Amino acid sequence: MSTAAAPSKLSMNQVLLCGALIVTLSMGIRHGFGLWLQPITMERGWTRETFAFALAIQNIAWGLAGPLAGMLADRFGAFKVLIVGGLLYALGLVLMALSTSGLAFTGSAGLLIGMAQSGTTYAVIYGVIGRNVAPEKRSWAMGVAAAAGSFGQFLMVPVENWLISGTGWQNALFLLSIASLLIVPLAFGLREPQQSRAHNAQHQSIAQAVREAFGYRSFQLLMAGYFVCGFQVVFIGVHMPSYLKDNGLSPQVATYALALIGLFNVFGTYAAGSLGQRMPKRYLLSGIYALRSVAIVAFLLAPLTPMSVYIFSAVMGVLWLSTVPPTNSVVMQIFGIQHMSMLGGFVFLSHQVGSFLGVWLGGKLYDSSGSYDVVWWLAVALGIAAALINLPVREHAIARSQTPAAA
Incomplete structure (x- = not known):
């Protein structure tokens, strides 16, 4: 009797790279993108709310x-979605540079780039990881992917500031659009064998998976936290x-601050992925959110100096993206890998609703009160x-019945 060969998979190193x-x-x-707020609003004569609303739309479109x-x-395969996402990203950046009205800016920086990000970030990448990395290494692998996003912040924020200073904000966006096209050839490295995806698609329809997830209390709680x-x-x-x-600090302080967030989040996300292999992820997530609130309170109460900014x-x-590996890993533990990218996308939708409110309220309340204080303290309470x-x-x-799913 012949034994069916196991479906081939991509190597873990290839997937991670x-x-x-x-x-x-x-x-x-x-x-x-925050580095463009002042140069764009000053040149176009827009309010901060106009810029903030476009980025709020970006986040909700992403979600x-x-x-x-x-x-x-x-x-159909992650690589096809990644190719479309990379092309949309490049187009959105070009149109963002050319927009002369708030509506056009919202359509480019908001709608197009938001859609591009939905196809080029964690939900899609984590689905590939789930299908090609052994279960005992998935949380760690997710931490590696999240750490890469953090390293991107550390690497790209100073580069973007340098491009804005050296070439102007419009040319900087044109150059970034060219860089975003590199996503297209990289996507072919995540082209999974057809038989591997077919092997994983066995039991649930999409509708069944959605009903099951949204009816499950823990999924609802994860969405609320995200x-x-x-x-x-x-x-x-x-x-x-x-x-x-x-508050009188130089633009360089802000650049260094964002770069430090990216640098230290490399360690934070990697550590979160590793700790998720060793301890209950719900405790890890709870600790991360609590520590964020403590950090914000300390920042608001301390004298505002470059050093206090750098420490914060x-x-x-x-703590920045350290919620990403444990949250997605719990979703995969509960529901399995068949619909991981889709369910991860639903959890991330909740994240992006929060993002929409955070970025929009920041601009709205600043324009109405001249201060960000209310939003800072709201962030503390939510944490x-x-x-x-x-x-x-x-x-x-999750416990499931053994009856086969309807066709």
């Missing part, structure tokens, strides 16, 4: 397109440069809530 480079580019470029991008990646993550990191990432300048940035950097929300999460695989 190509996935890490794609996330480095995609996340690295978008982390520096809304995420489940669809994940569904397509699970069904909402807070989005609110905090996007508010800080976009508005902190202007907050520091408003380093601490927040450790405490997220720490409590994650404690009841159940991490074990």
